[in-house]
Amino acid sequence: MGFGDFLTLPEIKLRVVTCRNVFQNTAQETSRFGEDYERLSAVIMLDPKDITRLSIKDGETVALRNGHGKVVVKAQRSGQEDAHSGIAYMLNSPWSNALVPVPDTGKGVPKYKDFEVTVQGSKGEKVTGIKQLF
Amino acid sequence: MTSVMEIYQLLPKTNCKQCGKSTCMAFAVDLLARKLKVDDCLPMVNNTKYSSDYDKLNKLITPVSGVTETGLIVHEDKCIGCGNCVVACPVNVAADPFGAGSGKAPTSDKVIFKVEDGIVKAKNVQECRRFGENKTICVACIDTCPTKAIEFV
Amino acid sequence: MVFSVFRFGDYLSEYFVCTGCALLCDDIEVDVQENRINTVNAACRKGVARMKGCTDPLVCTVDGKEEGIDKAVQKAASILRDAKNPLIFGHGNSSSEAQKLSIDLAKMTGAYIDDTSSFCQGPLVEAILQEKLKTCTLDDVRHRADVIIFWGADPSNSHPRHLSRYSYYPRGKERQRGWEEDRTLISIDIRRSDTALLCKDERFYRIPISGDAEFMEALVSSLSGKVPKTSFDYEKKRILELSNVLRKAKFGVICAGLGLVYSLEQLDPLFKLMDKLNELSDFHLIPMVGQYNMRGFNHNLFEETGYINRLKFDPQNDEPLHGPEYSIVETLYNKKVDAALIIGSDPLSSLPYSIAQNLKDIPLITIDPCQTLTASRSTVTIPCALGGVEADGTAVRMDGAEVTLKKIIKTDRLTDHEILKMIMEAI
Numbered sequence: 001m002g003f004g005d006f007l008t009l010p011e012i013k014l015r016v017v018t019c020r021n022v023f024q025n026t027a028q029e030t031s032r033f034g035e036d037y038e039r040l041s042a043v044i045m046l047d048p049k050d051i052t053r054l055s056i057k058d059g060e061t062v063a064l065r066n067g068h069g070k071v072v073v074k075a076q077r078s079g080q081e082d083a084h085s086g087i088a089y090m091l092n093s094p095w096s097n098a099l100v101p102v103p104d105t106g107k108g109v110p111k112y113k114d115f116e117v118t119v120q121g122s123k124g125e126k127v128t129g130i131k132q133l134f
Numbered sequence: 135m136t137s138v139m140e141i142y143q144l145l146p147k148t149n150c151k152q153c154g155k156s157t158c159m160a161f162a163v164d165l166l167a168r169k170l171k172v173d174d175c176l177p178m179v180n181n182t183k184y185s186s187d188y189d190k191l192n193k194l195i196t197p198v199s200g201v202t203e204t205g206l207i208v209h210e211d212k213c214i215g216c217g218n219c220v221v222a223c224p225v226n227v228a229a230d231p232f233g234a235g236s237g238k239a240p241t242s243d244k245v246i247f248k249v250e251d252g253i254v255k256a257k258n259v260q261e262c263r264r265f266g267e268n269k270t271i272c273v274a275c276i277d278t279c280p281t282k283a284i285e286f287v
Numbered sequence: 288m289v290f291s292v293f294r295f296g297d298y299l300s301e302y303f304v305c306t307g308c309a310l311l312c313d314d315i316e317v318d319v320q321e322n323r324i325n326t327v328n329a330a331c332r333k334g335v336a337r338m339k340g341c342t343d344p345l346v347c348t349v350d351g352k353e354e355g356i357d358k359a360v361q362k363a364a365s366i367l368r369d370a371k372n373p374l375i376f377g378h379g380n381s382s383s384e385a386q387k388l389s390i391d392l393a394k395m396t397g398a399y400i401d402d403t404s405s406f407c408q409g410p411l412v413e414a415i416l417q418e419k420l421k422t423c424t425l426d427d428v429r430h431r432a433d434v435i436i437f438w439g440a441d442p443s444n445s446h447p448r449h450l451s452r453y454s455y456y457p458r459g460k461e462r463q464r465g466w467e468e469d470r471t472l473i474s475i476d477i478r479r480s481d482t483a484l485l486c487k488d489e490r491f492y493r494i495p496i497s498g499d500a501e502f503m504e505a506l507v508s509s510l511s512g513k514v515p516k517t518s519f520d521y522e523k524k525r526i527l528e529l530s531n532v533l534r535k536a537k538f539g540v541i542c543a544g545l546g547l548v549y550s551l552e553q554l555d556p557l558f559k560l561m562d563k564l565n566e567l568s569d570f571h572l573i574p575m576v577g578q579y580n581m582r583g584f585n586h587n588l589f590e591e592t593g594y595i596n597r598l599k600f601d602p603q604n605d606e607p608l609h610g611p612e613y614s615i616v617e618t619l620y621n622k623k624v625d626a627a628l629i630i631g632s633d634p635l636s637s638l639p640y641s642i643a644q645n646l647k648d649i650p651l652i653t654i655d656p657c658q659t660l661t662a663s664r665s666t667v668t669i670p671c672a673l674g675g676v677e678a679d680g681t682a683v684r685m686d687g688a689e690v691t692l693k694k695i696i697k698t699d700r701l702t703d704h705e706i707l708k709m710i711m712e713a714i
Contacts, residue, residue, distance in 0.1 A: 017477060017496060020444045022214045022333055026252075029307070029336035031343050032636065032659060068641045082479055082493060089478065093636070094660060100639035108597065108614030109406050110639045113549045114496050134635060134647070134660060215331035216447035218485075221456040222466065237429060237457030239302070239314040239329030251326045252335035278456060278466075280443035280481035 009121035012053050014088045016044070017113045018096045028093075033130060041093035042071070042127045044119070045078035049085040056121035063122040066115065069098035071128045075121075088119070094133050138162045141194065144187040145175065152176045165195060167205060167287055204265040205287045206256050206275075212283035215252040219275035219284060223247050225261050247275065254283070304692050306380070306675035307334030309576035309685035310425075310446050310453075322696045324676070331447035338676055338695075341657040345670035356669065356701065356709075363628070363652045363667045364713035367396050370626035370650070376615050377632030378402040379578025380655075382680030382692065385703035386580070386587045389630060392711055397602040399624060401615040402584040403577070403632055405596045410554055411543055411574040412585045413595045415687070419554075420561060423540065423571040424686045425452070430459035434536035436473040439499065439546020440575045441480035446685075449575075450485070454542065461538075471532060475502065476546060492529065495519050499547055503556040506530055507563045539570040548574075576685035578632075579674070583683035619645045628652045628710075630703060631674075633659035654706050671703040678702040 027036035044064060051058060054075070062075045073095055078084065090096040092112065099117055102110045142162040153174045155161045164170040172191050178184040217237075220226055226234040226245045233241030240248050246258050259265065263272040264286065275284050305312045307330065316328040317338070327335045346353055349362045367373050375398045378386050393400035404412055414420045428435070435454045442449035450456055455472050462469040474483035475492045483491045494502045498519055505515035509530035515523055533539060541561075551557060557572075564570035576582050585595035592598060592607055599608040611617055615634065618624050619642040626649050635643045636659065651665040656673040672678035675692035677700065682690050701709075 015496065019478075019480070020441060022331070022444045022447055025444070026333045026336045029333060029341065031341055032633070032657075033343060068639065080479055084478065087477075087496065094640070097636070097638060097643070098640045100641075102616060102620055102639050102642050104620075106611055106617060108611040108616040109549070110616060110642075111549075112406075113546060130660070133640065134644075134664065213332070214443065214447050215333075215335065216443060217329070217331070217451040218456055221451040224465075227458065227465070231458065235458050237452040239316060248328070249331070250328050252330060252332035278485065280485055 009055050009123075010053060011118050011120040012050065014046075014050065014086060014117055014119055016088050016090050016096070016099070016115055016117050018090050018092045018100070019113075021091050024091050024093065037093075038127065038130060041091055042073040042095045043076050043091065044073050045076050045080075045089040047080070047083060047085040047087070048077055049083070050088065050119075051075065051077060054119060054121050056123065060121060060123045061125050061127060063120050063125065064099060064117045066099050066101070066117045068101055071095050071098045071133070072122055072125050073127055075119075088117075094130055095128065098128075098133055138166050141165055141191065144191045144194070146177045146181075146184060148177065150177060168195075171195075204259045204262045206259060206262065206264075207285050207287060208254055208256055209283045209285070210253050212281045213253045214281055214283075215249045215254065216280065217247075217249050217254070218278040218280065219254055220245070220247040220249060222274045222278040224272065224274055225258075225263065229261075303338075303695055304675050304682075304690055305330045305334040305338060306579040306673075306682070306692065307331070307337035308446050309579050309582060310448055311579060311682060311684045311690045312448055312452060313690060317695055319696055324696060333447065340673055340676065343658040345653070345655050345658050345662055345668050347670055348665075348668045350666060356706075359667050359669050360706070360709045360713050363669065363710050366626050366650045366652060366666065367392075367398075367628060367710070368714055370396070370398075370624075372618075372624050372626075373398040374615065374618060374624040374627040375400045375630070376402065376627060376634060377630040378584040379404075379581040379632050380674065381580060381584070381631035381703050382674050382678065383580060383583045383587055383682060383689075384680055385630065385707055386584045387591075388704050388707040388711065390588060390591055392628075392707060392714075393598070394600045394602075395711065395714060397600050398628075399599045399613055399615075399618055400588070401596050401598070401613070401618075402581060402588075403637065404581050404585055405614045406616055406638075407545055408543075408548060408574040408576050408581065409585070409596050410548060410551075411572070412576070412582055414554055414558075415572070415574070416585065416589050416595060419558060420572045421565060421570065422573060422686065424688055425454075425573065425684065426688075427538075427571070428540050428573070429453045429457050429462070431461045431538040432540045433462065433469060434471045434473065434532060434539040436475060436539070436541045437482055437575075438475045438541055438543055439477075439548070439550065440542050440544025441476070441482045442542070442575065443481035443485070445544070445577065446575060449542070450482070454540070455485075471536075473529070473532070475499075489525075489528075492525065494521070497550045499550040500552070500556040502526075503560040506533070507556075507559050510534060510563045510567060533564060533570075534567045536568045536570070539564065539568055541570065541572045542575055543572055544575045573686050580631075580682040582685060582687065583681070586683050586687070616642060619643070624649060626650045626652075628654070629661050629665070630654040630707070633661050635660035635664060654703055656700070669706050670700050671706055672698045672700045674703070680704075 024040040229244040230242035
């Protein structure tokens with residue numbers, strides 16, 4: 001065990017926007033309980049700068065939490081050519097929905113495309129399974 | 135995308151000429167262009183000391199089965215079946231103006247691109263504008279692909 | 288127009304409709320072997336997966352135990368009969384025939400009734416049906432549109448064939464020269480989506496999160512000959528240049544995605560932009576509806592009640608109650624419902640868990656072709672035939688065009704409307 005493992009990994013706050021992905025949608029059509037659906041859904045896409053700030057590597061698991069829930073997902077470099085440090089993308093799925101807030105404004109629309117989460121590296125921890133989400 | 139150097143690094147680099155090429159570098163160039171197959175390098179096939187490089191090379195060159203005479207490759211794992219290439223391809227438009235050219239499923243057997251089972255398949259590639267004596271560097275199918283699933287090698 | 292036999296030279300094909308999304312592509316060729324779908328041609332990746340069906344079909348159960356359909360229907364009827372405030376929700380993936388019965392069932396049981404549009408494209412569909420937004424069909428777009436804006440939308444992921452079938456690449460009556468010459472594709476989004484990559488660099492406008500309303504106002508200013516200002520200091524030159532492209536459009540269309548819908552507190556900035564654009568040019572809006580028949584539900588409920596979603600029927604009163612407080616989100620948030628029938632949707636997947644979990648504590652009935660998260664928590668689950676593959680029906684495309692679905696293969700499973708009919712009879 002290296003010295004670094006004794007240190008707690010940094011926590012950062014990010015704004016999350018959910019979006020769609022055709023491969024994940026395809027997996028959902030085939031089975032919501034399948035491996036592909038989890039592999040493609042339980043992901044947060046980060047700016048390389050935020051990956052560095054978190055002291056993690058591309059593909060490692062991270063814990064996401066806010067006042068609504070906590071999930072463990074894989075961190076991935078977003079591959080976006082424009083910098084988006086401070087903003088992360090997740091696909092619309094039960095994993096993002098564990099964190100999406102419902103504002104108390106009475107308008108009937110959750111904040112799917114703009115919510116805050118605290119992110120921290122959790123290397124070695126398993127991605128939250130779909131059945132554990134509920 | 136795979137580069138010539140990546141391929142070259144995995145070759146025996148002995149310039150043995152058994153493949154018919156004068157150097158391993160020349161072999162690498164033809165392998166990348168899919169004019170030759172990995173198995174054309176006999177030392178790699180026969181000598182076990184190359185077996186791990188042989189496996190790596192085969193992985194690198196996997197789309198070889200999908201490559202056509204014009205060097206067109208469809209990366210099936212990336213293709214989303216949107217059909218942009220089907221509709222944009224000038225040969226498709228000419229061969230099938232009211233089907234493919236108008237956005238619908240192709241109604242002619244002469245088209246180059248057709249989406250089958252959610253993935254685009256290339257046929258009649260000899261009709262591609264990149265092929266033959268008066269070839270042009272047409273990029274209609276590449277530019278219109280949102281996932282970079284089509285390339286020419 | 289659908290299920291036509293097309294003859295072109297020696298080419299003979301029978302076309303079916305894909306229910307993978309609200310584009311309802313009607314040029315799908317299918318090879319069937321032994322009553323199973325073998326290959327699907329012309330559909331996109333997602334559509335093929337939809338038409339081939341899921342790997343975990345729903346089983347008919349009561350309290351987790353496999354049961355016959357009659358018993359499941361009886362139990363469903365008794366749940367709805369006993370409930371004081373039942374909710375009937377879903378309908379995005381239901382045929383119009385089933386949706387109409389759902390509305391009748393809601394009336395009969397004094398239920399809340401809502402659909403997925405309630406928390407996605409509802410506001411736009413409502414404005415279109417109330418004629419507050421000018422719209423057109425996708426066929427108009429193909430034949431005529433020269434300026435196509437995807438705003439907060441990424442069809443390459445959500446509706447893969449949108450660009451190739453209708454909006455950008457195909458030739459149309461007034462668009463004969465191909466997309467490079469005839470059409471301008473514009474993406475306005477908070478990130479460079481796969482669709483934005485297809486726009487030329489100068490035609491992608493990256494705006495900040497929730498910057499849509501301001502960007503619309505800036506465009507209106509610019510179109511009115513004023514200096515476009517934004518709090519996020521968007522390059523004025525680019526806004527001016529964009530407004531010039533819009534001003535010169537012969538037939539423009541805004542394909543409005545969820546990015547646009549969620550970022551607007553109210554639709555006024557969009558109305559103002561559309562009004563301005565229509566003073567100078569000819570602009571239309573089409574909502575990028577997701578599920579294949581969400582818009583159908585909005586039309587069916589609108590015809591019946593004048594509202595598109597978010598209703599509660601009152602058995603004592605002819606006039607239904609309507610408003611945000613009757614939306615699925617608010618009724619679950621405030622724990623107003625004591626039983627729910629879910630049809631053609633999976634709210635446990637698609638709603639925030641903080642409110643979806645309130646569904647877990649009440650008796651649930653799920654009608655769906657496939658195992659869903661909601662089904663896994665339901666007291667009663669009843670499998671239905673897959674619309675457009677195992678069942679005939681009618682649906683409404685994202686642009687409002689009605690499309691007929693024709694079944695491809697036979698099944699023992701009942702259709703969604705047959706099941707609803709049985710439940711209504713049992714009640």
